[in-house]
Amino acid sequence: MASQTEPGAEPRIPLSRERVLRAAISVADSGGIESLTMRRLAEHLGAEAMSLYYHVANKEDVLDGVVDVIATEINEVVDRIDVPADGADWKKAVRQRILSAREVLLRHRWAPGVFETRTNTSLAVLRYYDALLGLMRAGGFSYDLAHHALHALGSRALGFTQELFDPNGGDGATDPAAGLAEMAGQLPHLVGMLSEIVHDDPDSTLGWCDDQAEFEFGLDLILDGLDRIREGA
Amino acid sequence: MASQTEPGAEPRIPLSRERVLRAAISVADSGGIESLTMRRLAEHLGAEAMSLYYHVANKEDVLDGVVDVIATEINEVVDRIDVPADGADWKKAVRQRILSAREVLLRHRWAPGVFETRTNTSLAVLRYYDALLGLMRAGGFSYDLAHHALHALGSRALGFTQELFDPNGGDGATDPAAGLAEMAGQLPHLVGMLSEIVHDDPDSTLGWCDDQAEFEFGLDLILDGLDRIREGA
């Protein structure tokens, strides 16, 4: 007889840091980041909670690792984009990379929030920024301007902006526009704007606004501004 | 004898939602947001944890309330700034308001993170955005452009950007530049940039970068871009 406890049981894949992190992403993908607990993560792996601690230091380490895995995924995607022969095309190249990074993050909606809470910056994230910086340098940026550029882009460089009004955040039961209508006296301009936008575009892609279009608007605003400064310098 | 339990004890100020929220801000100010627990909050008020639930629904409600109080504080500050007689000065007015909002948030470093997690938008925050919108409208913005503008500004409109590399986030024991030096091979551009910046400006205000200057750079980049679009339209 083989050394299995159960004859019919699967051979039990051993745990590993890699496997733990991938499972963590999978749990968060299906149940949101708040559903990611050490016990549930272990259950997902067919193990007990404390067994995970042999492969990760603690929960913070799991979150650090998750960010690193996702940033690596982003790098794999953007590294397939070929860099322009002419450095002057920096804007197109940077734009393309950022929008590709965004596509990856859209598959993990909970991830931006985790990225923002990390204080230990992952090497994969640094690699991403380094490549972006390389494109800017090739496009004629001084280090000083490139430095400003990274700050100006902020988290947008990785493909996300925090939406302050998240129309999908609520339970969806209450129409936000209805709530606004009754306080038109206090918020005249907001109510005016929303009523016009709703009128022009009865069903935009997601709730109030088309997130993708707004993201690109802000991104292009910044990239164009940087380009003008670059030319002037 | 009076109806006090203790003759020498202070008369015991009754709890109230207002008092609970102010105490919550005070606790977070002194110990960080992760130190804000219902028990500690109660202790800070000389009460028991469960007593708070008579004045707030739950902890989420506390956080919602805290955001509202801080946004109200911001409104009080920015409402003292007089609006320009000439609408064309929209940019100066908007800029001034945003930088004032930032000053308030700098007194509550933990607050941006809380603002971002809120899904129920506070009325005070909406009032802030409404006033900003009013300035843009007076400056000649269409509702459509103003709408884009709010998205492009994002949380910057309230005075903060999420710093992806927070030099103060670590324990300060390890110099981040030292860690970077050894991976110069992997991050050539970042290392190049940092070494030049450190060389030019040996001790900038806070760690690597002057946060305030970077914030204003990004803000002006966006405001200038918006102004150009406004003129073109």
Added chain:
DNA sequence: TTGTAAGACTTACAACGTAAGGGCGGCTGC
């Protein structure tokens, strides 16, 4: 066969948010 060490499991604890209910003091109606 036996020692060893990596890797998984069991048990246990402190801290958290909060549900349920008890009691006290001051007000209102008689």
Added chain:
DNA sequence: GCAGCCGCCCTTACGTTGTAAGTCTTACAA
């Protein structure tokens, strides 16, 4: 004056979380 009520606070207790400490199991080397 006093009975009843109700607003406000407290006590107790439960389920969930992260994780410290110790134990068992398994695979392999000697």
